[in-house]
Amino acid sequence: MPDKSALKADCGACFGLCCVALPFAKSADFAVDKPAGRPCGNLLADFRCGIHTDLRERGFQGCTVFDCFGAGQKVSQETFGGRDWRQGPEVSGPMFRVFPVMRQLHELLWYLAEALEMPAAASVHPEIRKALDETDALTRGGPDEVAAVDVPAVREKVNALLLRASEEVRRTVPGRKRNHRGADLIGARLNGAGLRGANLRGAYLIAADLRKADLRAADLIGADLRDADLSGADLTGALFLTQAQVDSARGDAATRLPEALTAPARWTPPPA
The missing domain is CATH 2.160.20.80 (E3 ubiquitin-protein ligase SopA)
Incomplete structure (x- = not known):
């Protein structure tokens, strides 16, 4: 079972993956269009954001509410062993494919870990713990293995358990x-x-x-x-x-x- 602190973003241990791997479209949340795989123009050489303190004022509100659930440092430091995407296409291509998958798996891990903290959902905890261990194992494969994970299938299974946990907790709330x-x-x-x-x-x-x-x-x-x-x-x-x-x-x-x-x-x- 992963330490829940590992499911919190540590930008200092990440190679700015959310600023490179993911696309965004010009909108109320983003001031410009950016395709997947292209570094944001605000990304500095040390992988920090050049306008971090002024993101909202500069039209990048979407950046201020993004959470990778710790997937960034996992991909950067574990899946790719500290190699960054600037080393070449042999690293950047696989890394940019892995990051969105890892981010979704880490989000599911966060929800599963939270469900285990709900005493009222104790009857579902054995199944939730099993699902958490299985999902965690998926995040520890090599780049090709992680990229090949069928996330919708994993999400469907996990969501059914989270819904049961939710129902157990909400059943204890009085009234309609x-x-x-x-x-x-x-x-x-x-x-x-x-x-x-x-x-x-x-x-x-x-x-x-x-x-x-x-x-x-x-x-x-x-x-x-x-x-x-x-x-x-x-x-x-x-x-x-x-x-x-x-x-x-x-x-x-x-x-x-x-x-x-x-x-x-x-x-x-x-x-x-």
Whole structure:
């Protein structure tokens, strides 16, 4: 079973893979188009970002909410043994193919590790632990082996277990639980909504008004929270909420988050 700290990005041990291997299109999240395999124009020779402190102001908001779940340092230091992509196509091609696969596997490992921390889901823990070990083993193969992993098949198996864990936890929440799985709630007015224990898996909550909403123990796996207003909302014990989701939302000092997550520095304090 991997140490959960290894599932957190360590940019200093990575060769800027998210800035090279992945593509992005000019949009509200990215100021320019960049194809996969081409270094971002802001990437420095030492693999640091030249505009890291000004990413939002320079039109690269998408970079500020990206999380590789530790896949960057895994690919850089373990899969390729410290060889960086600048050494030539024999390294860069395979590395750029491996990184997106590793990133998805590490995300699944993060969710599985979180599920093992849920006492109410103890009945599912043996299967979750087995799936975690199997997924972890997939990340430790050579470049060709990792690149060949059937991620959709792995995701389908893991997702079924995560859903069972979620159901076990949310079953302990009293009262009726709302089901908004995959719902289009873009810009929805949910100020003060009672969403405790709700199923919000994959819901589109872009720019939704969730001020002072009760989201305790709500399942938020895959929910799109970009520009959602979480000011004063209570997300204590929210299930499968990631730091990237929090970073993409708005909030304030009154927003209550799960213990493992932190409020972005840009969140404004509540009005006096």
